[in-house]
Amino acid sequence: MAEIKDQQRKLPVLLETAQAPLNEITRQVADLTALLESATKERRTFEKDLEAHESQTEKMRTRLSELKTNKEYQAHLFEIEMANKKKSDIEERILVYMEKVEQHQNGIKDAQVKKAEADQQFTGEKARLDAQQAELTAELSELEQKHKEIAVGVEKILLARYTKLKAARRDQALAPVRNGICFGCKLQISPQLVAQVKRSDALLSCSFCNRLLYWEGEPVSEAVVSAGVKQRPEYDEGESI
Ligand SMILES: [Zn+2]
Known part of the structure; x- marks a missing residue:
């Protein structure tokens, strides 16, 4: 939209x-x-x-x-x-x-x-x-x-959070995480947060723009995520690209 x-x-x-x-x-x-x-x-x-x-x-x-x-x-x-x-x-x-x-x-x-x-x-x-x-x-x-x-099926508090974010963030309340970057604000987020988002078992926000983060692929297990994090010392946290 x-x-x-x-x-x-x-x-x-x-x-x-x-x-x-x-x-x-x-x-x-x-x-x-x-x-x-x-x-x-x-x-x-x-x-x-x-x-x-x-x-x-x-x-x-x-x-x-x-x-x-x-x-x-x-x-x-x-x-x-x-x-x-x-x-x-x-x-x-x-x-x-x-x-x-x-x-x-x-x-x-x-x-x-x-x-x-x-x-x-x-x-x-x-x-x-x-x-x-x-x-x-x-x-x-x-x-x-x-x-x-x-929206009818979404929990009221969560929907309110989403609606508020959407209004504040030019219609984009959600952001995918790609290459360790929040695609809403294009900033590098911490590897820990990336790993959590990849597990997809909790609702997490970008530490910079507050958008709700999501992982586009299949949820990734703890072991694979940890291995992935160790292989990727690319950017400093919060670095703009
Ligand atoms: Zn962000």
Whole structure:
């Protein structure tokens, strides 16, 4: 049950990790779209400028015939020349923004292909995680039911001790002993305690974390345990590994 709850706690993190690439590419599409809008707006502004400028130049041209003196005529030609120069400046800017618009449109197209891929990948991963969540929930409720059934038959004082330990030790009230180590706190326990746990004839607690210790194999007789202890001078008591 503790393992399942642990896995369940990790699922939202996994989902968030799976969603990160999709979020990133979605943000890129939004950024590019904003750039495209602003470039399009700039281009339109310059196009309007050009229209206004052209109608003004047209008026200037029609006035040419109304001019009386050569001096006036020359001055007016100069104005028209300046106006033409301004026109080509505006046209150049329009070209610059047209290029930008095209560049952003292509960028958006590429990003949208990537976004579709990221979306597909995320959808697959989410479905996988959802299925895992459902499986874990079913498994947990099954175990909770079994736990209830077994708890009925357990001595009240012992059950209270177990429940208290479970709450204090992140759902793990029990710990197997492996290689002389309590697997709850991963500390080396005394060879005497290991031997007692291996005999499995009493309920014993880890001297460090208080978890109830158990031996995973068959109970081991006194003689075998003693021999085993003598062969194993590996760790100091309480050493963390
Ligand atoms: Zn321990």
